[in-house]
Amino acid sequence: MGKKRTKRRQSHGSAWHWKQTDAWYAILPEAKKRVPLLDESGNRIRGKDNREAAIVALARMKVNWGTEGTEHGSVGSGDWIVARVCSEYLQYCDKGVAKGTLSKGHRDNSASWLNDLCKYCGALPVSQLKKGHITS
Structure with a gap:
């Protein structure tokens, strides 16, 4: 039998820390790809102890998902049909x-x-x- 997992993974759409790069990331719902979380000055949020800053950056990014067309996968005005x-x-x-x-x-x-x-x-x-x- 395999070893039981002691920690449960987070759901998609949440901020997570990648130990390899020591930076915080989130997964975009449309593109399903990893995107680094940035602070207000455009720098990557680094360090495992910066969870609060990562959550704020993710919330800021989620607000912009609906308004920034070309940056997050959709082109022009709205989704492609x-x-x-x-x-x-x-x-x-x-x-x-x-x-x-x-x-x-x-x-x-x-x-x-x-x-x-x-x-x-x-x-x-x-x-x-x-x-x-x-x-x-």
């Missing part, structure tokens, strides 16, 4: 056909498949898209 991504990809294909780097058949096949996807879940935010929404 499936239909917008499909539209952007078709524009990319059109440019590729014009340059001669993509075939017209690829663009037409993509358009057919993407139109079906948009009928099914075009208004869904990309962050909520799951593997089950797409079947081959």
